[in-house]
Amino acid sequence: xxQPTKIDFAVGIGGExxxxxxxxxxxxxxxxxxxxxxxxxxxxxxxxxRGGHTFLTIRASDAPVRNMGDKIDVFIxxxxxxxxxxxxxxKSGACAIYDSEKITPGQAADGVQLCPMPMKxxxxxxxxxxxxxxxxxxxxxxxxxxxxLESVVTRQFKKKGDAVVAQNIAIARAGYDYAAQNFKAFPWxxxxxxxxxxxxxxxxxxxxxxxxxxxxxxxxxxxxxxTGVLMWMAAHARQLGIxxxxxxxxxxxxxxxxxxAHTGCRSMCATSGGGFAxxxxxxxxxGMIETPIVCIDVQRAGPATGVPTKTEQGDLxxxxxxxxxxxxxLVVAPSSQLDLFRTIPELFNxxxxxxxxxxxxxxxxxxxxxxxxxxxxxxxxxxxxxGELILPNGNIDGANAASGYNDKAYLRFKNTESGISPRxxxxxxxxxxxxxxxxxxxxxxxxxxxxxxxxKRRMMVEKRGRKMQAAIDDIAPPKLFGPENAAVTLVGxxxxxxxxxxxxxxxxxxxxxxxxxxxxxxxxxxxAAEISRILWQKNVIVVENTYSxxxxxxxxxxxxxxxxxxxxxYDGEPFMPHHIVExxxxxxxxxxxxxxxxxxxLA
Amino acid sequence: MSATTExxxxxxxxxGQLTKDTYRGRIHPDWCPGCGDFSVLAALQTAMxxxxxxxxxxxxxxxxxxxxxxxxxxxxxxxxxxxxxxLAVATGVKLGNHELKVICTGxxxxxxxxxxxxxxxxxxxxxxxxxxxxxxxxxxLTTGQCSPTSVKGMxxxxxxxxxxxxxxxxxPMAIVCGATYVAxxxxxxxxxxxxxxxxxxxxxxxxxxxxxxxxVTYNKDNTYQWFNPRVKILEEQGHDPTDLxxxxxxxxxxxxxxxxxxxxxxxxxxxLEEQEPVLHTGEGPLAFRSNLGIPSEQAKALINELL
Numbered sequence: 001x002x003q004p005t006k007i008d009f010a011v012g013i014g015g016e017x018x019x020x021x022x023x024x025x026x027x028x029x030x031x032x033x034x035x036x037x038x039x040x041x042x043x044x045x046x047x048x049x050r051g052g053h054t055f056l057t058i059r060a061s062d063a064p065v066r067n068m069g070d071k072i073d074v075f076i077x078x079x080x081x082x083x084x085x086x087x088x089x090x091k092s093g094a095c096a097i098y099d100s101e102k103i104t105p106g107q108a109a110d111g112v113q114l115c116p117m118p119m120k121x122x123x124x125x126x127x128x129x130x131x132x133x134x135x136x137x138x139x140x141x142x143x144x145x146x147x148x149l150e151s152v153v154t155r156q157f158k159k160k161g162d163a164v165v166a167q168n169i170a171i172a173r174a175g176y177d178y179a180a181q182n183f184k185a186f187p188w189x190x191x192x193x194x195x196x197x198x199x200x201x202x203x204x205x206x207x208x209x210x211x212x213x214x215x216x217x218x219x220x221x222x223x224x225x226x227t228g229v230l231m232w233m234a235a236h237a238r239q240l241g242i243x244x245x246x247x248x249x250x251x252x253x254x255x256x257x258x259x260x261a262h263t264g265c266r267s268m269c270a271t272s273g274g275g276f277a278x279x280x281x282x283x284x285x286x287g288m289i290e291t292p293i294v295c296i297d298v299q300r301a302g303p304a305t306g307v308p309t310k311t312e313q314g315d316l317x318x319x320x321x322x323x324x325x326x327x328x329x330l331v332v333a334p335s336s337q338l339d340l341f342r343t344i345p346e347l348f349n350x351x352x353x354x355x356x357x358x359x360x361x362x363x364x365x366x367x368x369x370x371x372x373x374x375x376x377x378x379x380x381x382x383x384x385x386x387g388e389l390i391l392p393n394g395n396i397d398g399a400n401a402a403s404g405y406n407d408k409a410y411l412r413f414k415n416t417e418s419g420i421s422p423r424x425x426x427x428x429x430x431x432x433x434x435x436x437x438x439x440x441x442x443x444x445x446x447x448x449x450x451x452x453x454x455x456k457r458r459m460m461v462e463k464r465g466r467k468m469q470a471a472i473d474d475i476a477p478p479k480l481f482g483p484e485n486a487a488v489t490l491v492g493x494x495x496x497x498x499x500x501x502x503x504x505x506x507x508x509x510x511x512x513x514x515x516x517x518x519x520x521x522x523x524x525x526x527x528a529a530e531i532s533r534i535l536w537q538k539n540v541i542v543v544e545n546t547y548s549x550x551x552x553x554x555x556x557x558x559x560x561x562x563x564x565x566x567x568x569x570y571d572g573e574p575f576m577p578h579h580i581v582e583x584x585x586x587x588x589x590x591x592x593x594x595x596x597x598x599x600x601x602l603a
Numbered sequence: 604m605s606a607t608t609e610x611x612x613x614x615x616x617x618x619g620q621l622t623k624d625t626y627r628g629r630i631h632p633d634w635c636p637g638c639g640d641f642s643v644l645a646a647l648q649t650a651m652x653x654x655x656x657x658x659x660x661x662x663x664x665x666x667x668x669x670x671x672x673x674x675x676x677x678x679x680x681x682x683x684x685x686x687x688x689x690l691a692v693a694t695g696v697k698l699g700n701h702e703l704k705v706i707c708t709g710x711x712x713x714x715x716x717x718x719x720x721x722x723x724x725x726x727x728x729x730x731x732x733x734x735x736x737x738x739x740x741x742x743x744l745t746t747g748q749c750s751p752t753s754v755k756g757m758x759x760x761x762x763x764x765x766x767x768x769x770x771x772x773x774x775p776m777a778i779v780c781g782a783t784y785v786a787x788x789x790x791x792x793x794x795x796x797x798x799x800x801x802x803x804x805x806x807x808x809x810x811x812x813x814x815x816x817x818x819v820t821y822n823k824d825n826t827y828q829w830f831n832p833r834v835k836i837l838e839e840q841g842h843d844p845t846d847l848x849x850x851x852x853x854x855x856x857x858x859x860x861x862x863x864x865x866x867x868x869x870x871x872x873x874x875l876e877e878q879e880p881v882l883h884t885g886e887g888p889l890a891f892r893s894n895l896g897i898p899s900e901q902a903k904a905l906i907n908e909l910l
Contacts, residue, residue, distance in 0.1 A: 034910070198909030208905060214895025217699060236905070240897065241881050243698050243889055248724040252691040255684065255721075259664070259695020262682065263703070264890035267695070285685050373909065380902035384895050391891055425890060426662040426680035427700050434628075434674045434681030437667075445630055446675060446683065 003188050010059035010069050011138060013131070014086060015078030017045065017054050023156055024076075024131040025056045025370075029199045030152045031144065032060040033372045036193020040498070041370035042068040044573060045309050053081060058370075062191050065372070066336070066498025070578045073186070074141060076134045077103060087112075089600060095141060095183065097134045115141075115183045122174045129171045136175025143189030146176050198375050202367035203228025203270075205337040206296055206360075209344030210268045211240055212380045215294075217260035217267040219245040219253045221275055224308045225364040226298035229270040250275035254282035254295065261286070261293045262435065264391060264425040266348055270296035273315045274305065276322070283357050284323025289435040290413065290423070290464070292351035292358070292387075294344065299363040301572045310572025311364035313494065313545040316554060319359050320524065326461070328354065328468040331524040333361040333494030337371040338378075339521070345382040350474055352387040354467045355423055361523065363545070365574045366495040390424040390431060411442040415459055419466030468525060475522045477530040482516030488584055489538040491563065493520040493551050496575060500543055503580035511585060523554070532559045541565035541587060543580060566594045573599040623652050628676040639790030639816030639827075640670050640737050646793050647706070647735065648677060650800035661704045664693040666713035669744045670737035670816065673708045687717030690725040693732050694875075700888040701876045704804060705731075711738040715751040715771045726780040726809050731874040733803040733810045736773065739818035740825050747821035757824055774854030777811045778847070778867045784810035785850070785867040789834045790817060791827050792863065802865060808874050815863070830861070837864030844868045 011028055013021050025041060032039050039060040046052040059069040075096040077083035083103050087096060092111025100116030108114060117137060123129040132153070139149055150169050157165045179185075200208075207229045210218065218237075220230040230246065237244040243260070247253045253269050261267035271279065276297045286293050299315045301307035319331055330350055334343040340362060351358040412433040414421040421442075424431030438446040439457055447456050480489075482504055492500045497519040507513040518534055520526075540563040542552040547570040552563050567583040569575055579597030586592055626648040634640050651661065661679035665671035667686035674681030680703075684692045689707045697705045714722055714736050725732065741759065742748040748761035752773070756765040777785045784806040788796035796814065803810035815834070817827050837844075842853060842864065850867035876882050886892050897905070 196910060198906065200909050204909075211897055211905070212902075216889040216892065216895075217695065219695075238880055240901070241884060241886075241889075241892070243879060243881050245694075245698070247691070248720050251688065252721050252724070255688040255691035256695035256698075258684075259682070259692035259697075260699035260889070261695070262692075263696055263699030263888070265699040266895065267699070281685055282688065285688075289682070375906045375910065378902075378906050378909075380897045380905070381899070382896065425700075426696065426703055427660060427888070427890070429657075429659045432658055432678060432680055434683055436675065436681075436683035437685055438683060443629065444675075444681075446672070 003191075006061065006063050007188055007191055008059070008061040008063065008065075008069070009073040009142070009186075010057055010071060011074040011076065012055060012057050012072035012086065013076040013078065014053065014055040014082030017052050019078045020128060020131045021054050021056050021078065024135055025058055027135060027152050027156050028058050028138070029370060030155070031139070031148050032058070033197040033199045034148060034152070035144070035190065036195050036197055037062060037190070037372065038065040038193070038197065039199070039370070039372045040065040040067055042365065042574065043368065053085070055082065055086070062193055066501055067577065068574070070576050074138050076131070076138065078131060080104065097137050099130055113184060115179065117175065117178055122178060123171050126167070126171070129168060132168050132171045133175030136172035137179035137183070140176045140179035141183060141185050143185055146173060149176070197372040199370055200337050200373045201228055201370050202337045202340050202362060203298070204232050205341040206270060206344060206362065206367065207232035208378070209341040210294070211236065211242065212341070212382050213345035213348040214266045214384050215242060215268045216265040217243045217257065219247050219256045219269050220271065221247055221250045221253050223250075223272045223275045225300055225368045226270040226272050226275075226296065228368065229296065250278040251282065254279035254293075257293050257295075258282060258286050258291050261291045262289070262425065263427070264389065268294045268296070268344070270298060272298050272300050273302045273318060276315065276318065280322040281324070283329070283359070284325055284327065285437050286357040287323060287327035287329060287464070288437045290355040290421070291435070292348070292355055294347055294351060294358045294360065296360040296362055298367040299361065301570070307572045309364070311545060311574055312570060312572065313363060314550065314570070315361065316523070316546070316550040319361055320554070322359065327464055328356050329524060330354070330356060330358040330471065331361060332358070332522050333520070334366070335494060335497035335519055335521060337366060337369070338373060340366065341378060345384070349383065349385040350471065352385060352389065353420070353474070354471055355387065355420060356467065361494055363495050388420055388422040390422055390428055392428050412444050413440060413442045413460065413463070415442055415463045418470065419463045472525040472527065475525065475527070477527040478518055478520050478522075478534075480516055480518050480534055483514055484516070486514045486516040487539065487588060488513070488515045489518055489535065489540045490515055490543055490580070490584070491518045491520070491535070491540055491555065492543045493523070496543055496545070499575045499577055500580060502577040503584070506577055506581050507584060511581065513584065513588065515584065526558045528558045531555070532561060535559070535561050539564055541567055541584065543567045543575070545569050545574070564593065568594065568596055569599070571599050621652060621655060623648060625658060626651050626678050628678050630675055632676050633672065634669060635820050637819040638669070639739060639814070639818070640673070642790035642793050642796065643670070643735065643737050643814055643816055644673060644676055646796040646800055647708075649797045650804060651679070653797070654801055654804060656704055656804075660702070661706065662696050663706045663708060664689045664696060665707065666709040666718060667744075668710040668713045668742075670708060670710040671713055687713055688721065689713065690718060690721040690732070690734065694725055694728070694730050697730055697732060697876065698879075698882075698889070700890045701731075701882050702888050705733070706804065707732055707734045709736060710743075711736060711740060711752045712742050712750045715773060719751070723780050726777055726782040726811070728875045729781060729783055729808045729872055731807055731809070731876055733800070733806075734812070735800065735803075736811070736813045737816035738773070738813050739816050739822055740770075741818050741822040743818045743821050754824070759821075772855060773811065773813045774866055775851045778851055778854065781809070782811050782867075783808035783869050783872055784865070785854075786810070786812045786865045787814070787863045788812055789815045789830055789863050791831055792834065792836070795836060795863065799865065806868065807870070808872060833859060833861045834863045835860050837862050837866065842866070
């Protein structure tokens with residue numbers, strides 16, 4: 001068989017937590033990325049440290065990979081349970097690599113190659129190294145030479161010492177050789193890409209975006225699936241001059257972040273829905289005292305503790321409504337790991353300009369999910385615009401030196417035409433004021449206790465609200481992907497961009513259905529006019545990870561547009577492309593207007 | 604870089620010409636006549652004057668409640684934050700600009716009730732803050748409900764049959780939680796209070812001054828008349844504030860004799876800020892560092908970690 005024009009394969013590794021699935025995944029991801037292959041990895045795991053069922057899917061291709069895909073080509077069950085749950089899902093051409101002494105395969109489909117390996121012998125009895133032997137076999141089947149394995153294994157295990165590195169290399173090689181002698185390799189060879197790529201998680205990308213934006217203060221309370229941001233920040237804090245604090249609770253986190261931001265630091269925090277709920281009163285404070293902060297909600301399945309290790313988009317309305325009262329804030333939903341990196345500096349600039357909180361709606365899928373990344377795309381040389389900020393030496397460039405002392409003429413909350421008031425920070429001579437969460441006058445004096453002046457209250461509400469009128473011009477409107485005229489328009493928001501994109505391509509390529517996609521990043525402000533224009537007279541299906549259709553409702557509230565169809569998934573696992581393809585076919589055939597795809601893998 | 608507004612400066616006074624009036628805020632307090640908080644405000648202004656603090660280098664941070672209105676009444680930078688959150692916000696302020704003197708003010712409900720979690724953790728971190736609690740053992744702004752320091756048996760609007768809960772005693776609590784300066788003052792002894800505040804502001808580390816600041820409207824039990832004969836000044840009794848066990852013992856004393864003064868002080872512990880190298884790079888406060896973003900060499904190293 002000739003080498004196909006596009007190679008696209010996935011390796012699935014399953015077992016108990018603690019069986020080394022993550023490290024095997026890291027090794028494979030690095031080998032693929034160093035060859036220049038694009039990849040996407042998703043770990044379906046549970047909220048326990050050992051035991052349970054974990055299934056990691058790494059999909060790689062010489063073309064861009066935007067989601068975990070629909071199929072598994074190399075299946076590595078590290079226990080019987082994984083074998084039982086997944087073997088029946090393999091299709092002809094796939095192979096299953098397993099320990100012949102411990103695991104019994106069930107009935108596999110025709111054309112599935114069973115690859116039993118005598119693991120005890122190959123690993124010299126080291127149970128922890130079974131995954132390493134399977135890794136060696138995997139590379140052999142994929143037609144990858146064994147050299148890269150050694151350097152990546154060395155990198156992975158070097159902290160554990162030379163003996164462990166040497167042993168793992170030997171075991172990987174034994175697995176590689178065993179596969180060469182006993183199994184049939186894939187009829188194609190894994191290609192090399194144009195240049196080596198990196199591997200990044202969304203949480204790393206978020207933290208790096210913060211560093212690029214000039215974050216000087218980061219605080220958090222550990223909460224899955226957002227903790228990766230804290231870990232990156234803590235690891236790099238001293239090197240980058242960032243103050244990182246783990247705080248007693250998320251209430252403290254947000255209040256501390258606001259305190260630091262009030263002094264002039266770019267300040268950031270990340271959490272998940274439960275922590276965000278605790279932060280919400282303070283987010284209103286940032287709105288009231290007009291302090292720019294950035295907070296990332298890495299959504300997981302709720303409500304309450306919910307499913308801590310599963311993905312969902314159920315926090316949309318929580319974030320829209322964060323904090324009591326009516327005040328301006330910015331809300332953005334990045335669509336990929338790279339987009340997370342780019343969004344954080346963009347959002348900081350807007351928060352500084354409009355002196356308001358900026359909220360990011362990420363989710364477990366992209367934040368804990370791993371992607372390959374082109375190092376040239378990670379541009380740290382970002383624009384930094386602090387807006388109308390007054391520091392002790394004038395502006396941030398030190399251009400206009402301020403002086404003065406005990407000046408009672410400065411109006412921190414001046415009622416300007418734009419609603420934006422020049423912001424001095426504590427320590428600046430001549431600009432003393434009190435920032436109050438009570439309603440206040442232009443000079444900061446509170447007007448809520450003694451004499452509540454309705455005219456002043458109205459003026460200040462309008463001053464704050466007016467800031468958002470111009471913000472829509474600062475953000476890019478969403479663009480339709482695909483042909484203008486299509487049988488169906490798929491609308492998604494945030495993290496589902498990649499899987500919907502692939503569904504659109506599959507509909508065209510495999511089903512002959514012309515579809516297009518409108519993916520929405522900016523939630524507030526919302527490009528309602530442009531979105532209405534695009535969707536007008538189209539057959540629209542909204543795709544989202546919620547039960548009640550939160551985004552469809554938001555779309556209707558902002559545009560009056562009522563989508564014709566809905567595809568929703570709320571079982572904790574992300575969409576796979578075929579879920580959307582099949583749902584679109586059903587809906588175009590008039591079978592239903594609401595599809596809820598069944599997630600097959602964890603049957 | 605964006606256009607940054609030229610500061611509009613009309614200098615009314617020059618640095619160095621500090622008077623007591625320097626610290627007077629834009630507006631007059633709206634506290635009830637006779638409220639203990641007037642005495643606290645005056646003592647704080649006197650302490651700042653006597654220490655020669657420049658108003659723009661001080662940030663007074665409060666929560667919510669009658670006493671938390673204080674930042675608006677002093678001419679320093681101020682933050683009037685959320686109920687219970689002053690210490691968390693103030694920690695952020697101090698870490699953002701560690702050259703500021705940061706003083707927190709608030710009440711017993713704000714600090715020991717809704718803010719109790721931050722109270723405990725800010726003390727164990729030994730952040731260099733001064734925390735003045737105007738402790739009137741009642742919720743005043745909500746018109747007279749029991750507070751975490753209301754004594755057992757006290758009849759309030761929320762405890763019409765008398766409170767059955769034991770109160771918090773902030774003095775021993777602060778000592779065991781890691782505060783490094785723990786004092787108590789009384790609104791009826793303003794000169795003594797000034798000394799407590801000055802000591803607290805000069806102390807490097809977390810300093811608590813719990814002030815008996817009577818609520819003349821809603822607390823008819825713990826009044827000036829009730830406190831006056833009972834309070835005894837530790838400094839006049841030869842108390843050794845470096846003796847941990849004596850400090851705790853005196854902190855628990857209640858009844859006919861109630862000690863005020865400095866219970867506990869230790870100077871051997873580093874503050875949170877002192878232990879954080881990012882504050883000691885010679886570039887000044889984090890808030891004023893001008894080169895934001897990542898230099899290209901460092902960016903390259905960060906990217907290399909991904910390869």
